[in-house]
Amino acid sequence: MNKISVFGERISTEEELRSLIGYPGDLVNRKVIFHLDVHCRNFIAQSPFLLLATADHSGLCDVSPRGDVPGFVFVLDEKHLVIPERPGNRRVDSMRNILSNPQVGLLFLIPGLGETLRINGKACLVKDEKLLKQMEVNGRSPLVGIGVEVEECFVHCAKAILRSKLWEPETWPDKKRLPSAAKMLADHAKMPGTTVDEIAEILRESYSNRL
Template identity: 35%
Template sequence: MSLCVFSSTVVTINSAATSRFLALSTWDASQGSDTSPRGDRREVARILDGRTLAIPDRKGNKCADSLHNLLQDERLSFAALVPGRSGVLHVRGRGTITDDPALLETMALGGMPPHLALIVDVEHAEVTGSDAVRRSRLWTPGVHLDRGTAPDMMALGGEMDRAYRYGLRKEGYDEVETRAVGPSRRPSNRA
Protein backbone atom coordinates (compact mmCIF):
# COMPACT_ATOMS: atom_id res chain seq x y z
CA MET A 1 0.00 0.00 0.00
CA SER A 2 1.40 3.41 -0.96
CA LEU A 3 1.77 5.98 1.78
CA CYS A 4 1.81 9.73 1.50
CA VAL A 5 3.01 12.12 4.22
CA PHE A 6 1.11 15.39 4.65
CA SER A 7 2.35 17.62 7.51
CA SER A 8 3.59 14.67 9.62
CA THR A 9 0.30 12.81 9.18
CA VAL A 10 0.57 9.54 7.30
CA VAL A 11 -2.35 9.08 4.92
CA THR A 12 -2.88 6.19 2.54
CA ILE A 13 -2.79 7.53 -0.97
CA ASN A 14 -5.63 5.16 -1.80
CA SER A 15 -8.05 7.32 0.24
CA ALA A 16 -7.72 10.31 -2.09
CA ALA A 17 -7.19 8.14 -5.15
CA THR A 18 -10.41 6.14 -4.66
CA SER A 19 -12.79 8.79 -3.34
CA ARG A 20 -15.48 9.78 -5.83
CA PHE A 21 -17.19 12.32 -3.56
CA LEU A 22 -16.09 15.15 -1.30
CA ALA A 23 -17.63 18.19 0.36
CA LEU A 24 -15.42 21.24 -0.26
CA SER A 25 -15.58 24.21 2.13
CA THR A 26 -14.28 27.69 1.27
CA TRP A 27 -14.59 31.16 2.79
CA ASP A 28 -15.05 34.62 1.34
CA ALA A 29 -13.38 37.85 2.51
CA SER A 30 -16.11 38.51 5.11
CA GLN A 31 -15.71 34.95 6.53
CA GLY A 32 -18.94 33.74 4.97
CA SER A 33 -18.61 30.07 4.08
CA ASP A 34 -19.75 27.77 1.32
CA THR A 35 -19.72 23.99 1.22
CA SER A 36 -19.93 22.51 -2.24
CA PRO A 37 -20.38 18.82 -3.10
CA ARG A 38 -17.87 17.56 -5.66
CA GLY A 39 -18.21 14.20 -7.34
CA ASP A 40 -16.76 12.44 -10.35
CA ARG A 41 -17.03 9.13 -12.18
CA ARG A 42 -13.50 8.29 -11.07
CA GLU A 43 -11.34 9.82 -8.34
CA VAL A 44 -12.53 13.30 -7.46
CA ALA A 45 -9.07 14.48 -6.32
CA ARG A 46 -5.99 13.66 -8.39
CA ILE A 47 -2.73 13.31 -6.45
CA LEU A 48 -0.02 15.40 -8.14
CA ASP A 49 2.71 14.86 -5.53
CA GLY A 50 3.10 14.24 -1.78
CA ARG A 51 1.56 17.64 -0.90
CA THR A 52 -0.54 18.62 -3.90
CA LEU A 53 -3.96 17.55 -5.16
CA ALA A 54 -5.98 18.67 -8.19
CA ILE A 55 -9.80 18.73 -8.16
CA PRO A 56 -11.55 19.18 -11.54
CA ASP A 57 -14.21 21.88 -11.80
CA ARG A 58 -16.66 20.71 -14.43
CA LYS A 59 -19.42 22.71 -16.11
CA GLY A 60 -22.10 20.65 -14.36
CA ASN A 61 -21.29 22.21 -10.99
CA LYS A 62 -23.37 25.27 -12.03
CA CYS A 63 -22.28 27.51 -9.13
CA ALA A 64 -18.94 29.27 -8.92
CA ASP A 65 -19.18 30.06 -5.18
CA SER A 66 -16.08 28.04 -4.31
CA LEU A 67 -14.06 29.62 -7.11
CA HIS A 68 -15.28 33.09 -6.16
CA ASN A 69 -14.33 32.47 -2.52
CA LEU A 70 -10.85 31.16 -3.40
CA LEU A 71 -10.14 34.41 -5.25
CA GLN A 72 -10.76 36.20 -1.94
CA ASP A 73 -9.37 33.70 0.58
CA GLU A 74 -7.19 30.77 -0.44
CA ARG A 75 -8.07 28.61 2.60
CA LEU A 76 -10.11 25.47 1.99
CA SER A 77 -10.94 22.16 3.56
CA PHE A 78 -12.77 19.07 2.47
CA ALA A 79 -14.09 15.78 3.73
CA ALA A 80 -13.94 12.91 1.23
CA LEU A 81 -15.82 9.61 1.34
CA VAL A 82 -14.77 6.30 -0.19
CA PRO A 83 -17.67 4.00 -1.20
CA GLY A 84 -17.95 1.03 1.13
CA ARG A 85 -15.59 2.46 3.77
CA SER A 86 -16.46 4.17 7.05
CA GLY A 87 -13.30 6.30 7.19
CA VAL A 88 -13.42 9.96 6.18
CA LEU A 89 -10.43 11.74 4.64
CA HIS A 90 -10.16 15.25 6.12
CA VAL A 91 -7.93 17.71 4.25
CA ARG A 92 -7.07 21.32 5.07
CA GLY A 93 -4.91 23.56 2.89
CA ARG A 94 -4.69 26.42 0.44
CA GLY A 95 -6.18 26.46 -3.03
CA THR A 96 -5.48 28.11 -6.34
CA ILE A 97 -7.35 27.91 -9.63
CA THR A 98 -5.71 26.73 -12.84
CA ASP A 99 -6.68 26.53 -16.50
CA ASP A 100 -3.50 24.66 -17.53
CA PRO A 101 -4.59 22.68 -20.62
CA ALA A 102 -2.03 19.89 -20.07
CA LEU A 103 -3.32 19.21 -16.54
CA LEU A 104 -6.99 19.58 -17.50
CA GLU A 105 -6.56 17.10 -20.35
CA THR A 106 -5.43 14.43 -17.85
CA MET A 107 -8.80 14.81 -16.09
CA ALA A 108 -10.97 14.56 -19.21
CA LEU A 109 -14.16 12.48 -19.04
CA GLY A 110 -15.60 11.29 -22.34
CA GLY A 111 -13.02 13.38 -24.18
CA MET A 112 -14.16 16.56 -22.40
CA PRO A 113 -11.65 18.16 -20.00
CA PRO A 114 -12.92 20.27 -17.09
CA HIS A 115 -12.86 24.01 -17.74
CA LEU A 116 -10.79 24.64 -14.57
CA ALA A 117 -9.16 22.74 -11.71
CA LEU A 118 -8.49 23.57 -8.08
CA ILE A 119 -4.90 22.99 -7.02
CA VAL A 120 -4.75 22.15 -3.31
CA ASP A 121 -1.54 22.67 -1.35
CA VAL A 122 -2.23 20.28 1.52
CA GLU A 123 -1.27 21.55 4.98
CA HIS A 124 -2.94 18.77 6.99
CA ALA A 125 -4.65 15.50 6.10
CA GLU A 126 -5.90 12.57 8.08
CA VAL A 127 -8.22 9.63 7.72
CA THR A 128 -10.52 9.18 10.69
CA GLY A 129 -13.02 6.47 11.48
CA SER A 130 -16.53 7.87 11.40
CA ASP A 131 -19.16 6.48 13.71
CA ALA A 132 -21.70 8.67 11.87
CA VAL A 133 -20.96 6.97 8.53
CA ARG A 134 -21.01 3.55 10.18
CA ARG A 135 -24.29 4.21 12.09
CA SER A 136 -26.02 5.64 9.03
CA ARG A 137 -25.26 2.45 7.08
CA LEU A 138 -24.67 4.77 4.13
CA TRP A 139 -23.26 1.99 1.96
CA THR A 140 -25.91 -0.64 2.80
CA PRO A 141 -28.32 -0.96 -0.18
CA GLY A 142 -31.10 -2.45 1.97
CA VAL A 143 -31.53 0.81 3.90
CA HIS A 144 -31.57 3.16 0.89
CA LEU A 145 -34.88 5.00 0.50
CA ASP A 146 -37.20 4.19 -2.38
CA ARG A 147 -37.63 7.14 -4.77
CA GLY A 148 -41.23 7.78 -3.68
CA THR A 149 -40.51 7.68 0.07
CA ALA A 150 -38.83 11.09 0.41
CA PRO A 151 -39.65 14.40 -1.29
CA ASP A 152 -37.98 14.86 -4.67
CA MET A 153 -35.38 17.55 -3.97
CA MET A 154 -35.15 18.37 -7.69
CA ALA A 155 -38.89 19.01 -7.80
CA LEU A 156 -38.71 21.18 -4.68
CA GLY A 157 -35.85 23.14 -6.18
CA GLY A 158 -37.29 23.22 -9.71
CA GLU A 159 -37.62 26.98 -9.89
CA MET A 160 -34.08 27.49 -8.63
CA ASP A 161 -32.82 24.88 -11.11
CA ARG A 162 -34.49 26.73 -13.98
CA ALA A 163 -32.88 29.99 -12.84
CA TYR A 164 -29.43 28.33 -12.78
CA ARG A 165 -29.96 26.90 -16.25
CA TYR A 166 -31.05 30.30 -17.55
CA GLY A 167 -27.89 31.83 -16.08
CA LEU A 168 -25.71 29.16 -17.67
CA ARG A 169 -27.30 29.68 -21.08
CA LYS A 170 -26.80 33.42 -20.69
CA GLU A 171 -23.08 32.78 -19.98
CA GLY A 172 -22.77 30.83 -23.23
CA TYR A 173 -23.04 27.23 -22.08
CA ASP A 174 -24.88 25.84 -25.08
CA GLU A 175 -25.18 22.28 -23.73
CA VAL A 176 -27.76 23.25 -21.11
CA GLU A 177 -30.92 21.24 -21.57
CA THR A 178 -34.34 22.57 -20.72
CA ARG A 179 -36.64 20.02 -19.19
CA ALA A 180 -39.57 19.83 -16.86
CA VAL A 181 -38.58 18.93 -13.34
CA GLY A 182 -41.19 17.19 -11.25
CA PRO A 183 -41.93 14.15 -9.14
CA SER A 184 -42.49 11.93 -12.18
CA ARG A 185 -39.14 12.84 -13.76
CA ARG A 186 -35.92 11.18 -12.67
CA PRO A 187 -33.02 13.64 -12.36
CA SER A 188 -30.33 13.16 -15.00
CA ASN A 189 -26.88 11.90 -14.02
CA ARG A 190 -24.51 14.83 -13.96
CA ALA A 191 -20.75 14.65 -14.15
Template identity: 35%
Template sequence: MTHHRFGSAGERVLQQRHGTTERAAEFYDRQVHPYLTPTMRAFIDRMTMVFLSTADSGGACDASFRAGPPGFVQVLSDRTLAYPEYRGNGVMASAGNMTENPHLGMLFLDFTRDHIGLHVNGTAALCSDADLRHHHPELRVDPAPGRRPELWIHVTVDEAYIHCSKHIPHLEPAARPREQESVRPRDQQYFTDARVPRQPLPVDYTPATPVRQAEVARQHR
Protein backbone atom coordinates in the same frame (compact mmCIF):
# COMPACT_ATOMS: atom_id res chain seq x y z
CA MET B 1 5.15 16.66 20.79
CA THR B 2 4.19 18.56 17.63
CA HIS B 3 0.45 19.06 17.97
CA HIS B 4 0.67 22.82 18.57
CA ARG B 5 0.98 23.45 14.83
CA PHE B 6 -2.43 21.86 14.28
CA GLY B 7 -5.88 22.99 15.35
CA SER B 8 -7.30 26.43 15.99
CA ALA B 9 -7.30 28.65 19.05
CA GLY B 10 -11.01 27.96 19.36
CA GLU B 11 -10.36 24.23 19.46
CA ARG B 12 -7.87 24.61 22.28
CA VAL B 13 -10.21 26.82 24.31
CA LEU B 14 -13.00 24.24 24.07
CA GLN B 15 -10.61 21.38 24.80
CA GLN B 16 -9.61 23.07 28.05
CA ARG B 17 -13.22 23.85 28.93
CA HIS B 18 -14.36 20.27 28.35
CA GLY B 19 -11.28 18.52 29.71
CA THR B 20 -10.20 16.94 26.42
CA THR B 21 -6.80 18.62 26.02
CA GLU B 22 -4.74 15.47 26.53
CA ARG B 23 -7.00 13.37 24.31
CA ALA B 24 -6.83 16.01 21.57
CA ALA B 25 -3.05 16.25 21.87
CA GLU B 26 -2.78 12.50 21.35
CA PHE B 27 -5.00 12.76 18.27
CA TYR B 28 -2.90 15.58 16.80
CA ASP B 29 0.33 13.68 17.42
CA ARG B 30 -0.84 10.32 16.10
CA GLN B 31 -3.32 11.18 13.36
CA VAL B 32 -2.72 14.65 11.90
CA HIS B 33 -0.05 15.11 9.22
CA PRO B 34 1.09 18.15 7.22
CA TYR B 35 1.33 15.92 4.14
CA LEU B 36 -0.37 12.92 2.53
CA THR B 37 0.99 9.57 3.66
CA PRO B 38 1.32 6.77 1.06
CA THR B 39 -1.85 5.17 2.45
CA MET B 40 -3.73 8.48 2.17
CA ARG B 41 -2.55 8.91 -1.41
CA ALA B 42 -3.76 5.43 -2.34
CA PHE B 43 -7.08 6.12 -0.61
CA ILE B 44 -7.68 9.34 -2.58
CA ASP B 45 -6.75 7.58 -5.82
CA ARG B 46 -9.68 5.18 -5.49
CA MET B 47 -12.26 7.69 -4.26
CA THR B 48 -15.17 8.64 -6.55
CA MET B 49 -16.50 11.57 -4.50
CA VAL B 50 -15.42 14.37 -2.19
CA PHE B 51 -17.31 16.90 -0.07
CA LEU B 52 -15.99 20.48 -0.11
CA SER B 53 -16.22 23.36 2.34
CA THR B 54 -15.38 26.95 1.41
CA ALA B 55 -16.09 30.43 2.75
CA ASP B 56 -15.89 33.89 1.26
CA SER B 57 -13.85 36.74 2.72
CA GLY B 58 -16.69 37.60 5.11
CA GLY B 59 -16.99 34.07 6.45
CA ALA B 60 -20.22 33.08 4.65
CA CYS B 61 -19.87 29.33 4.14
CA ASP B 62 -20.73 26.99 1.30
CA ALA B 63 -20.74 23.18 1.23
CA SER B 64 -20.54 21.34 -2.06
CA PHE B 65 -19.87 17.96 -3.62
CA ARG B 66 -17.76 16.65 -6.47
CA ALA B 67 -17.74 13.21 -8.05
CA GLY B 68 -16.04 11.37 -10.88
CA PRO B 69 -14.24 8.18 -11.83
CA PRO B 70 -11.78 6.74 -9.29
CA GLY B 71 -8.82 9.08 -9.07
CA PHE B 72 -10.60 12.14 -10.49
CA VAL B 73 -8.96 13.98 -7.58
CA GLN B 74 -5.37 13.59 -8.66
CA VAL B 75 -2.53 13.41 -6.14
CA LEU B 76 0.41 15.33 -7.58
CA SER B 77 2.76 14.87 -4.63
CA ASP B 78 2.62 14.21 -0.91
CA ARG B 79 1.75 17.89 -0.41
CA THR B 80 -0.36 18.76 -3.46
CA LEU B 81 -3.42 17.49 -5.27
CA ALA B 82 -5.83 18.81 -7.90
CA TYR B 83 -9.35 18.19 -9.12
CA PRO B 84 -11.16 19.38 -12.28
CA GLU B 85 -14.08 21.78 -12.47
CA TYR B 86 -16.50 21.26 -15.35
CA ARG B 87 -19.24 23.31 -16.93
CA GLY B 88 -22.12 23.56 -14.44
CA ASN B 89 -24.87 26.03 -13.56
CA GLY B 90 -22.55 28.99 -13.97
CA VAL B 91 -22.76 30.10 -10.32
CA MET B 92 -19.23 28.88 -9.42
CA ALA B 93 -19.90 29.28 -5.70
CA SER B 94 -16.96 27.17 -4.47
CA ALA B 95 -14.41 28.56 -6.92
CA GLY B 96 -15.68 32.09 -6.33
CA ASN B 97 -15.14 31.71 -2.59
CA MET B 98 -11.60 30.50 -3.24
CA THR B 99 -10.74 33.70 -5.08
CA GLU B 100 -11.60 35.60 -1.88
CA ASN B 101 -10.50 33.05 0.71
CA PRO B 102 -8.24 30.21 -0.47
CA HIS B 103 -8.78 27.97 2.56
CA LEU B 104 -10.45 24.73 1.49
CA GLY B 105 -11.72 21.73 3.43
CA MET B 106 -12.13 18.36 1.70
CA LEU B 107 -13.77 15.24 3.12
CA PHE B 108 -13.36 11.88 1.38
CA LEU B 109 -15.62 9.07 2.64
CA ASP B 110 -15.42 5.39 1.81
CA PHE B 111 -19.01 4.12 2.06
CA THR B 112 -18.47 0.75 0.37
CA ARG B 113 -15.31 -1.00 1.57
CA ASP B 114 -13.37 0.21 4.60
CA HIS B 115 -15.94 2.69 5.96
CA ILE B 116 -13.37 5.31 6.86
CA GLY B 117 -12.89 8.96 5.98
CA LEU B 118 -10.06 11.37 5.26
CA HIS B 119 -10.00 15.11 5.93
CA VAL B 120 -7.68 17.21 3.79
CA ASN B 121 -7.47 20.91 4.62
CA GLY B 122 -5.40 23.12 2.40
CA THR B 123 -4.87 26.24 0.36
CA ALA B 124 -6.51 26.34 -3.05
CA ALA B 125 -5.54 28.06 -6.28
CA LEU B 126 -7.44 28.18 -9.57
CA CYS B 127 -5.46 27.00 -12.61
CA SER B 128 -6.28 26.71 -16.28
CA ASP B 129 -6.10 23.27 -17.85
CA ALA B 130 -3.14 24.33 -20.00
CA ASP B 131 -1.17 25.83 -17.11
CA LEU B 132 -1.60 22.82 -14.83
CA ARG B 133 -0.64 20.40 -17.62
CA HIS B 134 2.44 22.48 -18.39
CA HIS B 135 3.68 22.01 -14.81
CA HIS B 136 2.31 18.47 -14.44
CA PRO B 137 2.51 16.67 -17.80
CA GLU B 138 1.64 13.40 -16.01
CA LEU B 139 -1.89 14.73 -15.38
CA ARG B 140 -4.57 12.36 -16.67
CA VAL B 141 -5.76 13.58 -20.05
CA ASP B 142 -9.42 12.61 -19.61
CA PRO B 143 -10.35 12.32 -15.91
CA ALA B 144 -14.06 12.22 -16.83
CA PRO B 145 -14.56 10.60 -20.27
CA GLY B 146 -16.07 12.98 -22.78
CA ARG B 147 -15.67 16.09 -20.60
CA ARG B 148 -12.96 18.72 -20.59
CA PRO B 149 -12.17 20.72 -17.44
CA GLU B 150 -12.93 24.43 -17.53
CA LEU B 151 -10.33 24.88 -14.80
CA TRP B 152 -8.53 22.96 -12.07
CA ILE B 153 -8.41 23.51 -8.34
CA HIS B 154 -4.83 23.03 -7.16
CA VAL B 155 -4.59 22.34 -3.43
CA THR B 156 -1.52 22.66 -1.23
CA VAL B 157 -2.05 20.40 1.77
CA ASP B 158 -1.93 22.02 5.21
CA GLU B 159 -3.15 19.03 7.19
CA ALA B 160 -4.62 15.60 6.61
CA TYR B 161 -6.27 13.35 9.17
CA ILE B 162 -8.70 10.50 9.70
CA HIS B 163 -12.48 10.65 9.99
CA CYS B 164 -13.53 7.73 12.17
CA SER B 165 -15.76 4.97 10.88
CA LYS B 166 -18.34 4.95 13.67
CA HIS B 167 -21.28 6.55 11.85
CA ILE B 168 -20.33 6.03 8.20
CA PRO B 169 -23.14 3.98 6.61
CA HIS B 170 -22.54 1.09 4.26
CA LEU B 171 -23.69 1.78 0.70
CA GLU B 172 -23.73 -0.66 -2.20
CA PRO B 173 -22.72 0.72 -5.62
CA ALA B 174 -25.55 0.43 -8.12
CA ALA B 175 -26.58 1.84 -11.47
CA ARG B 176 -28.90 4.83 -11.32
CA PRO B 177 -32.54 3.81 -11.95
CA ARG B 178 -33.38 5.98 -14.94
CA GLU B 179 -37.11 5.31 -14.69
CA GLN B 180 -37.28 7.25 -11.40
CA GLU B 181 -35.65 10.28 -13.00
CA SER B 182 -38.26 10.29 -15.76
CA VAL B 183 -41.11 10.86 -13.29
CA ARG B 184 -39.52 13.31 -10.87
CA PRO B 185 -39.24 17.07 -11.55
CA ARG B 186 -36.23 18.24 -13.53
CA ASP B 187 -33.23 19.40 -11.51
CA GLN B 188 -34.00 23.09 -12.10
CA GLN B 189 -37.51 22.63 -10.68
CA TYR B 190 -36.91 20.04 -7.97
CA PHE B 191 -36.81 22.46 -5.02
CA THR B 192 -38.85 25.20 -6.68
CA ASP B 193 -42.63 25.41 -6.80
CA ALA B 194 -43.13 26.75 -10.32
CA ARG B 195 -46.70 27.74 -9.46
CA VAL B 196 -45.48 30.36 -6.96
CA PRO B 197 -43.31 32.93 -8.73
CA ARG B 198 -40.37 34.25 -6.76
CA GLN B 199 -41.10 37.73 -5.44
CA PRO B 200 -38.41 40.34 -6.13
CA LEU B 201 -36.97 42.25 -3.20
CA PRO B 202 -38.12 45.86 -2.71
CA VAL B 203 -35.70 48.33 -4.29
CA ASP B 204 -35.06 50.03 -0.94
CA TYR B 205 -34.76 46.79 1.07
CA THR B 206 -31.54 46.47 3.09
CA PRO B 207 -30.87 43.32 5.14
CA ALA B 208 -30.07 43.93 8.78
CA THR B 209 -26.74 42.12 8.97
CA PRO B 210 -23.94 40.96 6.67
CA VAL B 211 -24.95 37.36 7.39
CA ARG B 212 -28.51 38.10 6.31
CA GLN B 213 -27.18 39.88 3.22
CA ALA B 214 -25.30 36.74 2.25
CA GLU B 215 -28.42 34.62 2.77
CA VAL B 216 -30.55 36.91 0.63
CA ALA B 217 -27.94 37.05 -2.10
CA ARG B 218 -27.77 33.27 -2.27
CA GLN B 219 -31.55 32.96 -2.43
CA HIS B 220 -31.91 35.44 -5.28
CA ARG B 221 -28.97 34.69 -7.50
Protein backbone atom coordinates in the same frame (compact mmCIF):
# COMPACT_ATOMS: atom_id res chain seq x y z
CA MET C 1 -24.10 34.15 31.93
CA ASN C 2 -24.58 32.92 28.38
CA LYS C 3 -26.87 34.90 26.14
CA ILE C 4 -30.31 33.40 25.66
CA SER C 5 -31.57 33.13 22.09
CA VAL C 6 -33.73 30.81 20.06
CA PHE C 7 -31.08 28.16 20.84
CA GLY C 8 -31.33 28.65 24.60
CA GLU C 9 -28.10 28.57 26.60
CA ARG C 10 -24.97 28.68 24.48
CA ILE C 11 -21.33 27.79 25.04
CA SER C 12 -19.07 30.82 24.71
CA THR C 13 -15.56 29.63 25.63
CA GLU C 14 -13.36 26.66 24.80
CA GLU C 15 -12.90 26.07 28.52
CA GLU C 16 -16.64 25.57 28.89
CA LEU C 17 -16.70 23.34 25.83
CA ARG C 18 -13.85 21.19 27.14
CA SER C 19 -15.55 20.84 30.51
CA LEU C 20 -18.42 19.11 28.68
CA ILE C 21 -16.61 17.19 25.93
CA GLY C 22 -13.18 16.53 27.39
CA TYR C 23 -9.89 16.21 25.48
CA PRO C 24 -8.78 13.88 22.66
CA GLY C 25 -6.47 10.98 23.36
CA ASP C 26 -2.88 10.64 22.25
CA LEU C 27 -3.72 8.72 19.05
CA VAL C 28 -6.11 11.44 17.88
CA ASN C 29 -3.61 14.18 18.69
CA ARG C 30 -0.80 12.41 16.84
CA LYS C 31 -2.68 11.26 13.72
CA VAL C 32 -2.38 14.54 11.80
CA ILE C 33 0.29 14.56 9.09
CA PHE C 34 1.31 17.37 6.78
CA HIS C 35 1.75 15.66 3.43
CA LEU C 36 0.10 13.05 1.23
CA ASP C 37 1.78 9.79 2.16
CA VAL C 38 1.18 6.45 0.43
CA HIS C 39 -1.97 5.82 2.49
CA CYS C 40 -3.53 9.18 1.64
CA ARG C 41 -2.70 8.73 -2.03
CA ASN C 42 -4.25 5.28 -2.05
CA PHE C 43 -7.39 6.62 -0.38
CA ILE C 44 -7.72 9.45 -2.91
CA ALA C 45 -7.11 7.02 -5.79
CA GLN C 46 -10.11 4.95 -4.69
CA SER C 47 -12.45 7.81 -3.79
CA PRO C 48 -15.18 8.82 -6.28
CA PHE C 49 -16.63 11.57 -4.09
CA LEU C 50 -15.56 14.45 -1.88
CA LEU C 51 -17.03 17.45 -0.12
CA LEU C 52 -15.30 20.80 -0.61
CA ALA C 53 -15.68 23.43 2.11
CA THR C 54 -14.87 27.06 1.37
CA ALA C 55 -15.63 30.49 2.81
CA ASP C 56 -15.59 33.97 1.33
CA HIS C 57 -13.64 36.93 2.70
CA SER C 58 -16.41 37.68 5.22
CA GLY C 59 -16.59 34.11 6.51
CA LEU C 60 -19.79 33.08 4.72
CA CYS C 61 -19.35 29.32 4.25
CA ASP C 62 -20.23 26.88 1.52
CA VAL C 63 -19.93 23.11 1.14
CA SER C 64 -20.12 21.64 -2.34
CA PRO C 65 -19.94 18.03 -3.60
CA ARG C 66 -17.47 16.87 -6.22
CA GLY C 67 -17.61 13.44 -7.82
CA ASP C 68 -16.42 11.34 -10.74
CA VAL C 69 -14.77 7.98 -11.33
CA PRO C 70 -12.54 6.78 -8.45
CA GLY C 71 -9.24 8.63 -8.53
CA PHE C 72 -10.65 11.66 -10.36
CA VAL C 73 -8.64 13.94 -8.07
CA PHE C 74 -5.16 14.26 -9.54
CA VAL C 75 -2.27 14.06 -7.05
CA LEU C 76 0.78 15.97 -8.28
CA ASP C 77 3.11 15.23 -5.38
CA GLU C 78 3.06 14.86 -1.60
CA LYS C 79 1.92 18.46 -1.10
CA HIS C 80 -0.30 19.24 -4.08
CA LEU C 81 -3.47 17.90 -5.71
CA VAL C 82 -5.93 19.14 -8.33
CA ILE C 83 -9.72 18.72 -8.37
CA PRO C 84 -11.10 18.91 -11.93
CA GLU C 85 -14.10 21.21 -12.28
CA ARG C 86 -16.69 19.19 -14.20
CA PRO C 87 -19.81 20.74 -15.80
CA GLY C 88 -22.19 22.08 -13.16
CA ASN C 89 -24.77 24.80 -12.65
CA ARG C 90 -22.31 27.67 -13.23
CA ARG C 91 -22.90 29.23 -9.80
CA VAL C 92 -19.16 28.70 -9.12
CA ASP C 93 -19.71 29.39 -5.41
CA SER C 94 -16.62 27.46 -4.33
CA MET C 95 -14.37 29.03 -6.93
CA ARG C 96 -15.55 32.56 -6.19
CA ASN C 97 -14.84 31.94 -2.53
CA ILE C 98 -11.35 30.66 -3.30
CA LEU C 99 -10.57 33.87 -5.18
CA SER C 100 -11.15 35.86 -1.99
CA ASN C 101 -10.16 33.28 0.64
CA PRO C 102 -7.90 30.36 -0.35
CA GLN C 103 -8.45 28.23 2.77
CA VAL C 104 -10.35 25.02 1.97
CA GLY C 105 -11.31 21.76 3.63
CA LEU C 106 -11.80 18.46 1.78
CA LEU C 107 -13.59 15.33 2.97
CA PHE C 108 -13.01 12.23 0.82
CA LEU C 109 -15.42 9.28 0.98
CA ILE C 110 -15.19 5.74 -0.39
CA PRO C 111 -18.48 3.83 -0.73
CA GLY C 112 -18.72 1.06 1.85
CA LEU C 113 -15.89 2.43 4.00
CA GLY C 114 -16.67 4.04 7.34
CA GLU C 115 -13.51 6.09 7.69
CA THR C 116 -13.05 9.27 5.67
CA LEU C 117 -9.98 11.33 4.75
CA ARG C 118 -9.82 14.99 5.71
CA ILE C 119 -7.44 17.41 4.02
CA ASN C 120 -7.06 21.11 4.79
CA GLY C 121 -5.01 23.56 2.79
CA LYS C 122 -4.79 26.56 0.50
CA ALA C 123 -6.43 26.51 -2.93
CA CYS C 124 -6.06 28.32 -6.23
CA LEU C 125 -7.82 28.14 -9.59
CA VAL C 126 -5.82 26.39 -12.30
CA LYS C 127 -6.16 26.88 -16.06
CA ASP C 128 -2.92 25.24 -17.24
CA GLU C 129 -3.92 23.27 -20.34
CA LYS C 130 -1.16 20.68 -20.06
CA LEU C 131 -2.11 19.90 -16.48
CA LEU C 132 -5.86 19.83 -17.12
CA LYS C 133 -5.35 17.54 -20.13
CA GLN C 134 -4.24 14.83 -17.70
CA MET C 135 -7.75 14.87 -16.17
CA GLU C 136 -9.54 14.41 -19.48
CA VAL C 137 -12.72 12.29 -19.43
CA ASN C 138 -14.63 11.19 -22.54
CA GLY C 139 -12.36 13.31 -24.70
CA ARG C 140 -13.03 16.49 -22.71
CA SER C 141 -10.58 18.29 -20.46
CA PRO C 142 -11.90 20.41 -17.60
CA LEU C 143 -11.80 24.14 -18.28
CA VAL C 144 -10.65 24.83 -14.73
CA GLY C 145 -9.14 22.90 -11.86
CA ILE C 146 -8.93 23.62 -8.15
CA GLY C 147 -5.34 23.25 -7.03
CA VAL C 148 -4.79 22.55 -3.34
CA GLU C 149 -1.57 22.90 -1.38
CA VAL C 150 -1.90 20.42 1.48
CA GLU C 151 -1.36 21.82 4.97
CA GLU C 152 -2.67 18.91 7.02
CA CYS C 153 -4.47 15.62 6.51
CA PHE C 154 -5.79 12.84 8.69
CA VAL C 155 -8.17 9.91 8.83
CA HIS C 156 -11.55 10.64 10.40
CA CYS C 157 -13.12 7.81 12.38
CA ALA C 158 -16.16 5.86 11.17
CA LYS C 159 -18.58 6.70 13.99
CA ALA C 160 -20.79 9.11 12.01
CA ILE C 161 -21.02 6.69 9.07
CA LEU C 162 -21.80 3.78 11.39
CA ARG C 163 -24.44 5.69 13.34
CA SER C 164 -26.13 6.87 10.15
CA LYS C 165 -25.93 3.41 8.53
CA LEU C 166 -25.07 5.34 5.39
CA TRP C 167 -23.78 2.37 3.41
CA GLU C 168 -26.49 -0.10 4.50
CA PRO C 169 -29.09 -0.29 1.68
CA GLU C 170 -31.68 -1.96 3.90
CA THR C 171 -31.90 1.26 5.94
CA TRP C 172 -32.39 3.54 2.94
CA PRO C 173 -35.88 5.08 2.54
CA ASP C 174 -38.22 4.07 -0.25
CA LYS C 175 -37.46 6.29 -3.25
CA LYS C 176 -41.16 7.07 -3.54
CA ARG C 177 -40.98 8.83 -0.17
CA LEU C 178 -37.89 10.88 -0.99
CA PRO C 179 -38.17 14.64 -1.57
CA SER C 180 -38.72 15.62 -5.19
CA ALA C 181 -35.91 17.88 -6.37
CA ALA C 182 -38.16 19.22 -9.13
CA LYS C 183 -40.90 20.12 -6.65
CA MET C 184 -38.43 21.76 -4.29
CA LEU C 185 -36.92 23.80 -7.13
CA ALA C 186 -40.35 24.84 -8.38
CA ASP C 187 -41.37 26.07 -4.93
CA HIS C 188 -38.06 27.83 -4.31
CA ALA C 189 -37.51 29.43 -7.73
CA LYS C 190 -41.15 30.41 -8.30
CA MET C 191 -40.68 30.72 -12.06
CA PRO C 192 -43.97 31.90 -13.62
CA GLY C 193 -45.37 29.46 -16.15
CA THR C 194 -42.85 26.70 -15.38
CA THR C 195 -44.32 23.46 -14.08
CA VAL C 196 -42.82 20.79 -11.85
CA ASP C 197 -42.84 18.37 -14.78
CA GLU C 198 -40.90 20.84 -16.93
CA ILE C 199 -38.29 21.29 -14.22
CA ALA C 200 -38.06 17.51 -13.83
CA GLU C 201 -37.38 17.24 -17.56
CA ILE C 202 -34.68 19.93 -17.34
CA LEU C 203 -33.00 17.91 -14.61
CA ARG C 204 -33.27 14.64 -16.55
CA GLU C 205 -31.75 16.24 -19.65
CA SER C 206 -28.91 17.76 -17.64
CA TYR C 207 -28.11 14.50 -15.86
CA SER C 208 -28.24 12.53 -19.11
CA ASN C 209 -26.32 14.84 -21.43
CA ARG C 210 -24.19 17.24 -19.40
CA LEU C 211 -22.22 15.24 -16.86
